[in-house]
Amino acid sequence: MTDQAARTSGTDDAAEDPRLTTRETAELLGVKPETVYAYVSRGQLSSRRAPGGRGSTFDAAEVKALVRRTGRREPASADGGLVFRTGITLIDRDRYYFRGVDATELARHHGYEEVAEWIWTGEIRPGIRFTAPPESLAAARHAVDALPAHSGSTDRLRVALVAAAAADPLRFDLSPQGVLNSARGLIPTLVSALPMAGGRELPAQVGDTGIARQLWPKLTAQPADAASLTVLDTALALLTDHDLAASTLAARVAASAHAHPYAVVSAGLGVLEGPLHGAASGLAHRMLAEVVERGSASPVVADHLRTGRGVPGLGHPLYAGEDPRATALFALLADVPQAAPVLAAARDVVTTTARHAPLHANVDLALAVFSVACRMPAEAGETVFAVSRTAGWIAHALEEYAERPLRMRPSGQYEGPRPPQPLPSPTPAS
Structure with a gap:
């Protein structure tokens, strides 16, 4: 032949x-x-x-x-935007999946660290715990302690991140194992650098405990109970990734330039702080607290509609029905006794708003129920979101490091004056 x-x-x-x-x-x-x-x-x-x-x-x-x-070009979507091939998250028919596994089921059976390992490596490592490197933790705490008292949690996380990066001489190792080593140390460093709620003293050392238990006393002075800790751990697991959200896109752009993992997370944090992304749960928290105080959702919803504001915590562009993350958290919150009146208030908000628009609860409303019920500040949901999503940004960085560098270089459509233009005249001093 x-x-x-x-x-x-x-x-x-x-x-x-x-x-x-x-x-x-x-x-x-x-x-x-x-x-x-x-x-x-x-x-x-x-x-x-x-x-x-x-x-x-x-x-x-x-x-x-x-x-x-x-170089491998990314295909264009139907609306002309870029499409990124990813093996991390699929959102389909009002469900979402991590590496093909239903994310809500995964979070029901596995804690945050185990889910993080799954989206990073495709392996489940039962009982895994992340540990903060002493040098990075000391640098992060020192930097956070120097911030003004009124600083928000995202401010503190961002400063802790920069300090931890400076303390890690191996941060430029972009091999998969190097990135994972940095990630496993970074997440507990960020959590441990946050001040204790209620002005209590920081513990001298971080014990061999999960991220949820480490994060709890940074969010509230209320003692932790098993049911509430389960809600927090599950929320962390559910929020690790959600396809190419705005913050994740920013993280992938940074990774495309081969920025180190700390810089990738910093890019994500910068976008997350926007009121339309990670900070949205704070708006839902304030609204829900007002509903509980006033005893009815009707006047609160009416105030939002009267001023042209949307009702926080409702609707999601990727889900026709209720956000599956919210559904999972509401089911767990039903086992938290102090959450009962806040859950009732959330249902009242959904029912009242449905007379105006058929909107369903999203994860921001579920986080708000949790934060209000557990006497946390309004920004608690944003903190949970930031800590959790750090794992997702790292997962996307690992994918992006394997792609052609700097592949995301769109061209601007110039709409300014056509050249040549004369040199500008100096503006007279006032």
Whole structure:
């Protein structure tokens, strides 16, 4: 049999020189099928008619060589935006999945650290605990202690992050194992650097406890009970990732420039602080506290609608029904006795607003029920969100480090004055 015959036959010899279809070639290159034929016409690819004359086939080695020369382009979505291939989170039909596993079921059976390991490595490590490196923790606490008393939790997390990065000489190791080592130390460092709620003294050392138990006394002076700790641990696990949210996109852009993991997390934190993202739970907290105080959702919802504001904690662009994260947390909050009146207030908000618009509860409303019931400050939900999502940003950084660097370089559509323009005249001093 000749070499050419082997390539187009069904024998084992064909495996030595595989052929790709036009669709497979387009997917590898990240282009449309028409562009594949443009490569052929320019002599950058060679093609051969498929058996039976249906379409063309392409040599896999030749296609991969072209990918290395030109870089793999990301396909455009239907609305013209970039689409990023990811194996972390899928959102589909009012459910979401971490590496193919239902995320709410995963969080029901595994704690935050175990879920983080799953999205990082695809492995479950029962009972794993993250430990803060002493040098990083000391630097982070020292930096946080120097902040003004009125600083918010996100301010403290950001400063702790910078200090921890400066204390880690291995932060520039972008190998998967190096990134994971940094991540496993960074998350408990961020939590441990936060001051204790109610102005209590910080413990001298962090014990061998999970992130949820470490975070609890930073959120409230109220003693922890098993049911409330379960809610917190589950919330951390549920919030680890949610596809390409705004903060995650920022983190991937930073990773595309091969910024180290601490800088990637810093990019995510900068976006998370916006009122339309991580800080949204604080708005829901204040609204829910007012509903509890006034005894009815009607006047509170009316105030929001009268002033043109949306009702916080309701609706999500990715879910037609109730946010599955909210559903999971509401079920757990039902086992927290002090949450009963706040849960009733949340249901009142949903029912009252439904007369105006058919909106369902999202995770911000569930976090608000938790923070109000456990006497936490309004920013507690944002803190939970930031700590949890750090794991997701790291997962996306690991994916992005494996891609072609600096692939996210869009071009601006210039709308200013056309050149050449004269030099500007100095503005007279007032």
